[in-house]
Amino acid sequence: MIEIRFHGRGGQGAVTAAEITAKVAFKDGKFSQAFPFFGVERRGAPVMAFARIDDKPIETRYQVYNPDYVMVLDDGLLDVVDVYSGLKDEGSVIINTVKSDLSLKPNSSTIDATGIALENLGVNIVNTVMLGSFAKKSGQISLDSLIEVINETFSGKMAENNAKAAQIAYDQI
Amino acid sequence: MVVKVITSNQAVAEAVKLSKPKVVPVYPITPQTTISEYLAQYVADGDLDAEYIRVESEHSAISASIGASGAGVRVFTATSSQGLMLMHEIVYAAAGMRLPIVMADANRAISSPINIWNDQQDSIAQRDAGWIQLYCENAQESLDTIIQAYRIAENEDVLLPTMVCLDGFYLTHTVEPTEIPESDKVDSFVGEYVPKYSFLNPNEPKSLGTLADPEYYMEARYEIDEALNNSLKVISDVGKEFGEIFGREYGLIDPYKCEDAEYVLIAMGSICTTLRSVVNEYREKGEKIGLLKIRAYRPFPVEAIKEALSGVKRVGIIDKNISLGVGGALYNDILAKLDINAYNFIVGLGGRDITPKDMDEIVEKTKNPVKDITWIGLKED
Numbered sequence: 445m446i447e448i449r450f451h452g453r454g455g456q457g458a459v460t461a462a463e464i465t466a467k468v469a470f471k472d473g474k475f476s477q478a479f480p481f482f483g484v485e486r487r488g489a490p491v492m493a494f495a496r497i498d499d500k501p502i503e504t505r506y507q508v509y510n511p512d513y514v515m516v517l518d519d520g521l522l523d524v525v526d527v528y529s530g531l532k533d534e535g536s537v538i539i540n541t542v543k544s545d546l547s548l549k550p551n552s553s554t555i556d557a558t559g560i561a562l563e564n565l566g567v568n569i570v571n572t573v574m575l576g577s578f579a580k581k582s583g584q585i586s587l588d589s590l591i592e593v594i595n596e597t598f599s600g601k602m603a604e605n606n607a608k609a610a611q612i613a614y615d616q617i
Numbered sequence: 618m619v620v621k622v623i624t625s626n627q628a629v630a631e632a633v634k635l636s637k638p639k640v641v642p643v644y645p646i647t648p649q650t651t652i653s654e655y656l657a658q659y660v661a662d663g664d665l666d667a668e669y670i671r672v673e674s675e676h677s678a679i680s681a682s683i684g685a686s687g688a689g690v691r692v693f694t695a696t697s698s699q700g701l702m703l704m705h706e707i708v709y710a711a712a713g714m715r716l717p718i719v720m721a722d723a724n725r726a727i728s729s730p731i732n733i734w735n736d737q738q739d740s741i742a743q744r745d746a747g748w749i750q751l752y753c754e755n756a757q758e759s760l761d762t763i764i765q766a767y768r769i770a771e772n773e774d775v776l777l778p779t780m781v782c783l784d785g786f787y788l789t790h791t792v793e794p795t796e797i798p799e800s801d802k803v804d805s806f807v808g809e810y811v812p813k814y815s816f817l818n819p820n821e822p823k824s825l826g827t828l829a830d831p832e833y834y835m836e837a838r839y840e841i842d843e844a845l846n847n848s849l850k851v852i853s854d855v856g857k858e859f860g861e862i863f864g865r866e867y868g869l870i871d872p873y874k875c876e877d878a879e880y881v882l883i884a885m886g887s888i889c890t891t892l893r894s895v896v897n898e899y900r901e902k903g904e905k906i907g908l909l910k911i912r913a914y915r916p917f918p919v920e921a922i923k924e925a926l927s928g929v930k931r932v933g934i935i936d937k938n939i940s941l942g943v944g945g946a947l948y949n950d951i952l953a954k955l956d957i958n959a960y961n962f963i964v965g966l967g968g969r970d971i972t973p974k975d976m977d978e979i980v981e982k983t984k985n986p987v988k989d990i991t992w993i994g995l996k997e998d
Contacts, residue, residue, distance in 0.1 A: 463792050467622045470794055476622065479791035482733070503894035505787050505887050507970050 445498040446584055447508040451527050452517035455487040457571030461515065462493035464575060464593050469497040471589035477502040490525055497584060511535055513582055515574050517557070519543060538577055540570050553581060555613060564609040565602075572606040576613030587614050619797050625759040625788035628795050629695070629721045629781070630655030632763035634665045635803040638693040638719075640685035642670035644678045647733045648785040649697040649723035656693075675700035679707040679720075686716035687825045689816025691767065694718065697785065698725035701739045705746075711778045712747030712841055714826045715814070717770035718778040719763065720748075724886070724937075725785040726967040734968020735785035737886060741938040741946045747841040749779040749848055750915040752885040756795040759783045761865055764798075767807050768855045774847040776813070782914075784887040784937075786968065798863055806862055845916045852913050869918035871910040872925040874900060878907030880983050881926060884935040885911045885947065888964070888971060892935075895976045906980065911947065919954045931958040933983030937965045944990045961990040969994050 448465060452458030459480040466478035478495040494508040510530045519541035521527065527537060528549055539548070540557035548554070555577045557570035572594055579587045587610070594606045623631070629652050633641070641660070643653040659665035668685075672678045678694050686692045696704060701722055711718055722740045726732040740750055749769060753759040762781050770779040783789055814823070829837050852869055860866025873893055875881055882892055889910040899906045909925055909932075911918070926932065936945020943949055948961035962979050965971050975993045982991055 459790075463622075466792050470620075470622045475794065477791060477793045479786065481786070502793070503890055503897075505791070505890050506972055509972065 445496055445502070446513070447511045448495040448497075448513045448515065448578075448584075449508045449511040450493040450495070450515045450517065451521050451525055452491050452493070452571075453487075453521070454482075454489045454491050455569075456491075456517045457569045458491050458493045458517055460597070461517070461571035461575060462495045464571065464590070464597060465495040465497070465578075465585060467593045467597075468575070468579075468585040468589045469495075471592060472586050474499060475501050481507060490521060513538070513578065513584070515578060516540060517570050517574060519546065522546065536581070538574065538581060540574060555616065557613065560609050560612050564605050564612065572610045573613045576610030577616070579610075580614045580616075587611070618799055620794050621797060622792050623756060623795050624651065624790055624792050625753065625756040625783045626651040626723070626790070627655055628756040628760035629763055629783070630659065631797055632760040633693045634659050635798065635800055636693070636719075636764055636767050636807050637665070637691065637804075638667055639690035640668045640670065640681070640692050641665075641694065642672045642678045642681035642685070642692075643694055644672050644675045644696070644700060646675070646697045646700040648725060648735075648789040649695050649700070649721070651789070652695045652721060652723070675703040676707060679704040679711060679718075682718045682720070683707065683711050683714060683716055683826075686711075686718050687714065687817075689812040691771075691810040692716075692718045693720070695721040695723070697723040698727060698733075698739045701743060702727065705743065708743050708746045708748065708778075710826060713837065715776040715841070715844070716778055717767070717776055719766045719770055719781065720778065721759075721763065721781045721783065723785045723789045724782050730967075732967040733785075735787055735937070736966045736968070737782065737784070737937040738939070738966070740780060740782045741940075743780065744915055744946065747777060747845065748915065749775075749777055749845070749852070749913070750782060751779065751852075751913055752782045752911065753788065754887055754889045754910065756788065756791070756793050757865065758867075759788060760795060760797070761859060761863065761867065764803055764807060765852075765855050765859050765867065767810075769848060769851050771810055772848070772851045772855075773813055775844050775851050777841070777844050777848060782886065787887040802862060806859065849913070849916050849918060852916075867912065869913040869921045870925060871912060873908040873910070875907035875909055875925050875929065877905055877928075879905040879930045880933065880980075881907040881909050881929045882933045882935060882979065882983065883909045883911065883947065883951065885914060886937065888935065888937070891971070891976065895973075895980065899980060904980075914947070917950055917954065922951070923955060926955065926957060929957070931960070931983060931986070933960050933962060933979055935962045935964055935979065939963050939966065948990070960986045963990065963992045964994065
């Protein structure tokens with residue numbers, strides 16, 4: 445079983461990112477689950493969300509404590525939350541940032557998801573960009589299914605732009 | 618039939634759409650809110666032909682449900698936590714008036730302190746009201762149980778409101794693969810609602826919920842109790858028939874590896890998923906342990922539980938609620954009705970996550986009991 449933890453702030457799309465991950469994995473022929481852990485309900489507050497992917501039905505319902513992957517949607521959270529908490533030895537972390545002076549642990553990679561989001565979506569909602577990057581770096585979900593789910597989740601121009609943003613992130617590495 | 622990756626809230630809304638209620642009075646409250654949003658959307662899009670009433674409170678939501686059900690149509694409402702507390706007075710009235718309302722409760726803790734996260738205190742606090750209470754384990758069961766709830770509530774031997782309970786966030790906000798049954802199959806399973814007693818007919822005027830003096834009140838209460846007892850068989854029958862048609866059978870309880878078990882854990886709701894894998898883990902180590910999931914909490918299926926636990930040495934009863942001063946509600950019900958060596962674990966109040974370490978502690982303390990009632994996951998200092 446692969447476990448993923450998302451760190452974001454209310455309104456950034458961490459919960460949707462986890463849900464999209466579960467839907468993409470299911471489309472890929474796997475079993476999946478995703479759920480959020482909300483702090484206080486307000487925009488900007490730290491939010492966690494979790495996703496699990498497995499070849500058999502998921503039999504656990506507690507939070508993810510030992511993730512294989514962590515995605516950080518907002519680098520401001522690095523001062524607030526221990527995003528590495530419980531990370532498996534072979535686990536990896538993807539962080540949305542443009543800073544080069546962060547003291548990151550090994551197995552961390554960064555992406556300017558905000559830049560890609562602002563350019564393609566016009567807003568700092570980075571979930572689909574992060575998932576494009578995750579699809580490439582982890583190989584746990586396929587880009588084709590990701591684009592399909594983006595098209596089912598959003599409509600019109602919004603779907604088109606999100607699919608493009610995910611593709612750009614995927615191609616970047 | 619399609620499989621969608623959806624939350625239990627969406628599964629409930631899909632089931633409501635398939636069950637075709639005519640009136641849906643709802644007031645939004647976390648973590649139930651998306652149920653009310655999906656239903657509003659279905660009605661606005663013409664996918665559900667119902668009157669959606671945007672009431673000004675939960676007290677009004679259940680009152681409008683009584684009005685509509687009394688007038689003779691199928692009704693759905695949903696709430697959570699403080700909303701259910703506000704309904705409390707009318708929750709009793711709905712059972713007393715024998716109205717087959719179906720209500721989803723997104724299980725959430727009760728103030729104070731204020732808390733939006735999961736436990737089952739809200740529905741447990743309504744356990745004596747005369748409603749049927751069914752607790753769900755996953756999104757599929759949430760969907761399937763709403764559909765069955767109409768058949769159970771509307772059965773002539775029952776005619777009682779039914780509460781379908783789903784754990785806040787652990788189910789309401791968790792997406793997982795869920796089968797959506799075909800509309801025509803559900804149509805023929807649920808059927809058209811034909812009210813037997815309560816309907817608005819000017820040629821045959823009736824009063825509902827009137828005064829009963831000491832001459833009559835006890836009989837009215839006795840009949841509710843009888844109806845709840847009758848519902849035991851109806852819940853079983855409907856669950857079995859559902860299985861024949863949709864391939865997923867349901868009962869009052871769901872025993873797992875209890876036949877040869879020395880120790881059995883007993884629980885309700887979403888925690889049963891994890892507990893089943895805990896049982897598997899300990900079975901691999903050669904431990905004779907089982908799980909008894911209680912699906913119907915009201916009526917309380919005493920005979921079914923007795924049968925499932927025959928030969929069991931000791932039980933660990935897991936409560937996501939606390940009847941303050943006396944222990945968990947499920948624990949006390951089992952102590953009252955069964956002659957068995959039972960220990961109680963209070964878990965997950967206000968959304969405290971129940972970790973693998975907590976599960977191990979529960980198993981260990983069921984095998985080697987320390988005290989009658991143990992709070993699991995309490996901070997030490």
